[in-house]
Amino acid sequence: MLARARTEPGTLVLGVDANADGMADAASRAARKPAKGGAPNARFVVCAAEALPGELAACAELVTIQFPWGSLLHGILAGDPTLLAAIVGLLKPIPSVELRLLLSIEPRDGAAGLQVLDQPALQGVARAFEGFGLRAGELRAATPADVVASHSTWAKRLRAGSSERRAWLLRFGVEPSPRRYARHTGRATGPSPRAATTTKE
Secondary structure, eight states, rough: HHHHHHTTTEEEEEEEOOOHHHHHHHHHHHHHHHHGGGOTTEEEESSOOOGGOOTTTTSSEEEEESSHHHHHHHHHHHHHHHHHHHHHHBOOOSOOOOEEEEEOOOOOOTTTOOOOOOHHHHHHHHHHTTTTTTEEEEEEOOOHHHHHHHHHHHHHHHTTBBTTBOOEEEEEEEEOOOOHHHHOOOOOOOOOOOOOEOOOO
16 A cells, blocks of 8 residues: 555555554554655554444545455455445445455465355355445456555465466446445445545455
């Protein structure tokens, strides 16, 4: 998220993580002076994705979820309605918004109840989000360039996108009707500050 904040200084960029320690380093670097790599437009929210503050409703033009783990990953793959409603509720009801996910699961991960991702599994994730007013734009294997562009330190540790670990890219937009979007999310659809939100765990 810091890379985006630095390249788009006029955009409010929010980092969301249930684990404060996971954002401590990024928050420290963001607090530096801009000349030393700081990003005054970066903000950090410590909370679970399914318990986002109401103030963030319909605030974001872009939401990214990069290599989630734990309950966040389980909820996405299971199509948990509370979690998906919270994620979709972050998006502004305008045509240009985007939800972008990078996911990676391998048999050796040993995560109970998680199936290895393939096209049928991706289609299941897509159908779950479509139930909340989104439409799938891309469902494909992520390229090494996609992973590098994410600037994810967790992806480096996983070696995601390499020959050792496959990664998947899912991109969604909103359905043309804002009314349908509002009905599914139950969130306000009024104007709000432009924001790019990164949600991860």
